[in-house]
């Protein structure tokens with residue numbers, strides 16, 4: 001049975017993951033308005049990933065005899081000065097997520113909750129990928145800054161992204 005402390009912390013993380021989804025959905029709207037459908041697609045996939053993360057925590061609480069709850073979550077910012085600013089914001093947000101996941105792992109360790117540690121291990125690996133993918137796009141955007149053709153090529157690349165739930169979790 002999960003402890004009340006860890007349950008409360010995971011419920012806060014569920015709210016944070018849902019607020020992440022809203023942040024990326026708002027970024028999708030920004031890119032749609034900028035006529036960059038590939039960037040918009042990338043953000044839509046990110047939105048779906050964040051909902052998947054929220055569901056993964058939600059299901060874990062239900063499976064371990066905990067009580068999942070929907071807490072209040074933050075609103076999302078709807079405008080950005082440039083694609084680069086949007087992706088820098090996304091990376092900053094992911095760095096906060098990484099730090100929160102690390103604190104959840106510290107708590108699970110303090111409580112000797114081995115099942116929670118195994119569940120959180122997936123998120124630790126996932127955050128390495130989340131930060132790496134946003135960071136790579138930032139570096140590409142920095143290279144093409146001011147070059148409209150480069151931006152459109154990057155838009156075509158990001159249009160290829162699809163949401164694929166990890167094996168065994170669909």
Ligand code: FEO
Nearest residue numbers: 017050053097130
């Ligand atoms: Fe759910 Fe992007 O971390």
